Amino acid sequence: MYKDIATPIRTKEILTKYGFSFKKSLGQNFLIDPNILRNIVSHANLTKDSGAIEVGPGIGALTEHLARAAKKVVSFEIDQRLLPVLEDTLSPYDNVKIVHSDILKADVVKVIQEEMTNIKDIMVVANLPYYVTTPILMKLLNDRLPIRGFVVMMQKEVADRITAKPGTKEYGSLSIAIQYYCTAEIAMIVPKTVFMPQPNVDSAVIRLIKHDTPPVNVIDEDFLFEVTRASFAQRRKTIFNNLQAGLQNGKKNKEVILSALQMSGIEPTRRGETLAIEEFGRLADALYPHFCNRQ
Structure with missing residues (x-):
């Protein structure tokens, strides 16, 4: 031994x-x-x-x-x-x-x-x-x-x-x-x-x-992670404010972000840490057509 x-x-x-x-x-x-x-x-x-x-x-x-x-x-x-x-x-x-x-x-x-x-x-x-x-x-x-x-x-x-x-x-x-x-x-x-x-x-x-398959099916994985990073940029801020500041051209697209949050069933006043991964998945897919030109 x-x-x-x-x-x-x-x-x-x-x-x-x-x-x-x-x-x-x-x-x-x-x-x-x-x-x-x-x-x-x-x-x-x-x-x-x-x-x-x-x-x-x-x-x-x-x-x-x-x-x-x-x-x-x-x-x-x-x-x-x-x-x-x-x-x-x-x-x-x-x-x-x-x-x-x-x-x-x-x-x-x-x-x-x-x-x-x-x-x-x-x-x-x-x-x-x-x-x-x-x-x-x-x-x-x-x-x-x-x-x-x-x-x-x-x-x-x-x-x-x-x-x-x-x-x-x-x-x-x-x-x-x-x-x-x-x-x-x-x-x-x-x-x-x-x-x-x-x-x-x-x-x-x-x-x-x-996982055999991810817990959420999204259009673009990289964009999902981009949205989550933006959502946690300043923890005290609401998700609406973080997305405006963190996504490219976010400030110019306030209405788009607001609409995507509503489509995803997410109150704009919530903070990132309260969202489950499934909610982030829905949100990323709703934002995707407006913020991504990836094919």
């Missing part, structure tokens, strides 16, 4: 051996509690026929637990200094592929096609770098990866926003963007004390399972 990487002693040994120093710019915080890692992996419901995509493996603490649970693990690491470390720490596992690449620039679909032939069940499981959590999630969702979903760790505050329901102060355009693609729930809270170095905030693991 191999020693877990994710203990304080083993982590320090590895860091000392390679003279590794943490880069704040890369949001590097390594987990040092094997129980937390086992829990994260269990939430992904992986089998020996599953594949796992990881972002930012660090020294391989989560990677090795994924390697034990899944058929194949592909892990994207941006920091070149960690490549020899990972080659060493993950040497017991022959089902791990490390890709030296920035996940935001990588062709993940192509990598999956090359590395996960005949694997039908794929999950993204990762301790995401906190400073780029949202861009990474949105890229992987927009790339339409052939995956079942995500089990990912992030700042608790971001997790609260992603999983928020209408009518709460956390609910916003990010909640809608993610929940358009997936069901979203917080799987577990992770205290800052189980990281090296300790971050300033607690973390949460969220589970996102992709």
